[in-house]
Amino acid sequence: MAMTRDEKFWEGMRWAGFGATFLFMAFPIFWMILTSFKVARDAYSTKVFFSPTLNNFISIFQDPYNFGPLLFNSVVVSFSTVAVAIPAATCAAYAFSRYQFKGKNALMVSVLSSQFVPPVVVVLPFFILFKNLHLLDTRLALVILNLSFVLPFAVWMIKGFIDALPPDIESAAVVDGCNRFQVLRHITLPLIMPGVVTSAVFGFIQSWNEFLFALILTNQKAVTLTVGLMGLHTDKGILWEHMAAASMLIMIPIFAISFTIREYFISGLTMGAVK
Amino acid sequence: MKIKTFLAFVGPSVLAMVGLIAVPLIGVVYLSFHSSYVKTEIVEVKSSVPLFGGLTKTTVEKVPQPVLDENGEPVKVWEYVGGRNFDTVADPGGLVAAVSKDRSTTEDGQPTSFRQRMDGLYRDVTDIDFWGALEFTLLYAFITTPCILVLGFLLAVLVNSVVQWIRGPLIFATLLPFIITPVVGSLSIYWLFLDNALVASLLEQFGAGKIYFLKDAISIRTLIVLYGVWHVTPFAFVILYAGLQTVPQDALQAAMVDGATYWQRIRYIIIPHLRALFSFIILIHLMDAYRIFEPVLVFGSNLFANSLQYLTYYILNFEDNYYKAAASAILTVIGICILLLPVLRRTYREQKGVA
Numbered sequence: 012m013a014m015t016r017d018e019k020f021w022e023g024m025r026w027a028g029f030g031a032t033f034l035f036m037a038f039p040i041f042w043m044i045l046t047s048f049k050v051a052r053d054a055y056s057t058k059v060f061f062s063p064t065l066n067n068f069i070s071i072f073q074d075p076y077n078f079g080p081l082l083f084n085s086v087v088v089s090f091s092t093v094a095v096a097i098p099a100a101t102c103a104a105y106a107f108s109r110y111q112f113k114g115k116n117a118l119m120v121s122v123l124s125s126q127f128v129p130p131v132v133v134v135l136p137f138f139i140l141f142k143n144l145h146l147l148d149t150r151l152a153l154v155i156l157n158l159s160f161v162l163p164f165a166v167w168m169i170k171g172f173i174d175a176l177p178p179d180i181e182s183a184a185v186v187d188g189c190n191r192f193q194v195l196r197h198i199t200l201p202l203i204m205p206g207v208v209t210s211a212v213f214g215f216i217q218s219w220n221e222f223l224f225a226l227i228l229t230n231q232k233a234v235t236l237t238v239g240l241m242g243l244h245t246d247k248g249i250l251w252e253h254m255a256a257a258s259m260l261i262m263i264p265i266f267a268i269s270f271t272i273r274e275y276f277i278s279g280l281t282m283g284a285v286k
Numbered sequence: 287m288k289i290k291t292f293l294a295f296v297g298p299s300v301l302a303m304v305g306l307i308a309v310p311l312i313g314v315v316y317l318s319f320h321s322s323y324v325k326t327e328i329v330e331v332k333s334s335v336p337l338f339g340g341l342t343k344t345t346v347e348k349v350p351q352p353v354l355d356e357n358g359e360p361v362k363v364w365e366y367v368g369g370r371n372f373d374t375v376a377d378p379g380g381l382v383a384a385v386s387k388d389r390s391t392t393e394d395g396q397p398t399s400f401r402q403r404m405d406g407l408y409r410d411v412t413d414i415d416f417w418g419a420l421e422f423t424l425l426y427a428f429i430t431t432p433c434i435l436v437l438g439f440l441l442a443v444l445v446n447s448v449v450q451w452i453r454g455p456l457i458f459a460t461l462l463p464f465i466i467t468p469v470v471g472s473l474s475i476y477w478l479f480l481d482n483a484l485v486a487s488l489l490e491q492f493g494a495g496k497i498y499f500l501k502d503a504i505s506i507r508t509l510i511v512l513y514g515v516w517h518v519t520p521f522a523f524v525i526l527y528a529g530l531q532t533v534p535q536d537a538l539q540a541a542m543v544d545g546a547t548y549w550q551r552i553r554y555i556i557i558p559h560l561r562a563l564f565s566f567i568i569l570i571h572l573m574d575a576y577r578i579f580e581p582v583l584v585f586g587s588n589l590f591a592n593s594l595q596y597l598t599y600y601i602l603n604f605e606d607n608y609y610k611a612a613a614s615a616i617l618t619v620i621g622i623c624i625l626l627l628p629v630l631r632r633t634y635r636e637q638k639g640v641a
Contacts, residue, residue, distance in 0.1 A: 028444055029456075032437075035516065036460055039474035042484060046477070057487050099298045106295035110287040124630065125307045127622055129577045131598045132615045133306065136313035139608060159306035166299055191291045220467040223579055223595075227603065237469050241583070251477060258470040269465050273458050277524055 040262070047255035054252045067256035078257060081239040085261075088150050088235060089218040092157040097211045100165035105195050107166070108173040109181075119170070125163045130223045133159050138227060150233045156224045161214040168213065172206030173199065209275040212268055219265060236261050311619070317612035318371050325353040325361040371613035375601075376416045384410035416614070419592040420621065422507065426593070427575035427625070430514040431568060437515065438522025438567070439560075443552070445523075446530045457524065464520035472584035475513045503590035510581045510591055518574070522567045529563040530556070569629040576622045594618040 046054055048063035071078045107119065137156055138147070146152045176199065184194045200207070225235045234242075240261065243254045269276050329351050334342045352360040373379070387410060389403045398406070412418040445456050463471060478484050479499040486497050499505045533556055541551050582588055582596040598618060602611035 025444065025447070028440075029448075032441055032444070033456075033459060036463055036520065039471075039478055039516070040462055040466060042478060043470070043474040055482055055487075057484055057491075099302065102295040103299035106287065106292045110289075110292040112292075120630070122303070125303060127573050127626060128307055128311060129595055129598075129615065129618050129622065131595050131602070131611075132314050132619060133310045135317065135598075135602065135608065135612055135615055136310045138602070139317075155306070158302055159310075162299060162302055163307070191287060191295070216465065220469075222467075222469050223599070227599070237467055240469055240473070254473065255477070258467075258473060261467050261470050265465055265467070266462070269461070270458065273454065277457060277461075277528070 043255050043258055045255075046251055047259045049252050049255075051250070051252055054255075067252045068259070071253055071257050071260065076239075076243065076253065076257075078236065078239060078260065081234055081236050082260065084150055084153075084233050085219060085235040085237075088153045088157065088233075089215050091150070091154045092161050092218040093211050093214045095154065096158055096161045096165050096214050097207060100162055100210065101169055101200070101207055102195070103166050104169035104173055105191075105199060108170050109178060109191075119167070122163050123167055126160065128159075130160070134224055134227050141228065148229045148232050152228050153221075153225055153233060153235070156228070157218045157221055160221075161217055164217070165210045165214055168210045169203065169206055172203040176202055205275050209272060212272055212276065215268065216265055219261075314612045314615050317609055318616045319366060319368065320364060321367045321371065321609045322362050322364045325363045326350040327353050367609075371609045372617065374610050375613045375617060377414050380414045381411065381417060384414065415592065415597055416594075416617070419594045419597040422591045423576060423578060423593045423621075425507070426511060426514060426578055426591075427572055429511050430518065430575055431571055433511075433515045434519045434522045434571060435564060435567060437519045439526050441519065441523040442526035442530055443556075445527055457527065460523055461520045463516050464518065464524075466517075468517065468580040469584060471517050472513055472581040475509060475516065475581075476584050479509055500585070506585055507591045510578075510585060513581050514575065514578070518571055521570070525563050525567055526560060529560045533559050565629055565632055569626060572625050572629070573622060576618070576625060594621065 045059065047067055048065070049056075049058075049061055050064050050066070053061050070076065107115070133156060137152070141147045141149075141152045180202075181194045181198050184198050185191075189197070220237065221235070222237045225233075225238045226241075229235070229238060236257070240254065240257050243250060243257060327350070328348050331347050331349050332344055333347065334344045336342050355361050385407065387406075389398055389406045391397055392402075412421050441460060445453055445460070448456065466474075479486070481498050481500065486499065489495075489497050499509060537555050538551055541555055546554070577595050578593045579595045579599065582591060582593045585591070588596055588600065594614070595618060598611050598614040601607055601614055605611075
């Protein structure tokens with residue numbers, strides 16, 4: 012059926028709205044990506060077409076920037092945080108979901124409320140503690156503190172996935188003599204695996220993006236990519252082509268992971284909000 | 287499930303959460319009421335200055351010196367200081383002085399207008415670090431919140447109206463600013479608006495002349511707010527988009543049969559249906575907005591646009607004062623609690639309702 016003039020106008024407006032919105036959303040990232048492939052003299056130019064170079068990506072791994080160890084620190088800290096948080100959170104989420112007791116809702120809201128505590132509150136006493144224990148500037152210190160925000164979030168999220176499973180499917184296993192851990196491992200876990208993976212990805216991204224703890228607790232050995240990025244201010248000012256290349260290095264894993272699991276990612280983001 | 291099994295399952299997580307969140311919170315409260323200093327004593331130091339002919343002049347001076355323990359380390363005194371650290375951070379005396387200052391005449395004796403008096407009051411109050419940081423933190427939270435709700439909702443309605451196959455890539459593209467590392471996101475906005483960078487160059491080419499976006503408080507604050515809207519709108523969008531999928535279709539069809547316009551369907555069916563989600567987004571965003579840190583650091587804007595979290599970081603890192611930083615952190619937590627209490631109560635009631 013042919014569109015009327017009025018419908019054509021609104022259709023046009025809708026696509027114009029799309030165009031404007033996606034320009035607003037994607038352009039800053041697009042421009043940063045473009046800058047990472049520019050040579051220094053083009054970095055400040057408005058050119059969209061230029062001879063691309065990979066030298067910026069090579070430079071950030073060389074002196075004086077040496078992003079290699081920083082990348083290693085970020086990978087180790089993020090993976091270690093997830094490796095500790097997800098198993099513990101899965102067990103806790105399972106118990107919170109299946110065990111009924113008075114005050115359970117208040118407890119769950121308090122788990123969520125823990126996310127309201129500003130990171131600087133958490134880091135302050137630990138800064139003093141780690142200083143006395145000589146743990147400042149170590150990856151262990153970062154893993155411990157990253158757990159403070161990854162763990163409650165993972166418990167909340169995984170519980171949502173377990174709540175969606177009817178407890179009846181576990182009854183047969185309990186009748187057959189399985190203990191609760193066996194039930195979780197052999198019955199529940201395979202069914203909620205997409206949720207657990209999504210929570211792990213969220214935890215990884217949160218740890219990977221973490222900035223304040225690393226800024227306060229590290230200065231040389233355990234510096235992560237996000238803090239290293241801010242170190243690209245030199246006496247010549249900010250070298251934007253290098254800054255953009257380093258930003259790309261930080262963005263690529265997040266984009267890749269998010270894109271791979273985009274379906275679960277979106278359902279994970281809306282978990283708890285839409286019921 | 288038996289209580290023993292329950293405790294075994296939740297034990298590690300609960301212990302970790304208590305140890306990593308509750309204990310530090312208590313620790314910060316404790317620190318905020320204390321202070322420490324190196325114990326000193328006044329000692330007499332004799333010094334001899336050789337004069338001529340083998341004579342010396344001996345002087346005795348009284349100088350403060352740290353008291354050392356048996357290991358030769360300075361002895362630290364730890365003392366309860368009541369609300370002194372809070373006073374140092376919030377400077378209530380300075381606030382009262384700023385508010386009660388006489389601004390009825392200018393320096394040369396001319397009477398001032400109401401606007402001048404208000405400007406003076408605003409300047410004097412926000413000159414105090416804490417109140418300046420609180421002002422911008424609240425400004426950021428209250429300007430960005432309606433913006434992200436409106437933009438997120440419009441975007442959700444827009445994406446919901448396109449054909450199914452294009453929605454996935456559109457949603458993912460829209461989510462990029464939200465999943466990007468905040469430091470990188472702040473840098474990408476900063477990079478666009480830097481002097482001589484893209485936006486300034488394009489505006490110059492179009493005849494707008496030289497524009498320096500980072501030269502004054504208003505433009506820097508606007509850019510930080512712009513960053514906030516850009517960064518968080520995708521979150522509001524994805525939540526509301528998911529909510530749109532749950533809108534009862536029969537109610538919408540009934541409204542169409544009754545002759546309701548598109549706007550009326552949005553106004554009377556869709557928005558009321560999404561009300562709980564709007565509360566959820568407000569809750570999460572206010573909490574995040576109150577902790578704004580990265581853009582303040584990236585824009586180097588703490589003179590023009592400070593935030594409470596940046597202020598605490600500054601006190602800890604540059605003033606090297608744990609106790610004052612603890613007081614600043616506690617004031618931040620109190621602020622968050624006041625701001626979120628109404629929304630939290632609502633969430634709790636909803637949780638209770640679900641159970």
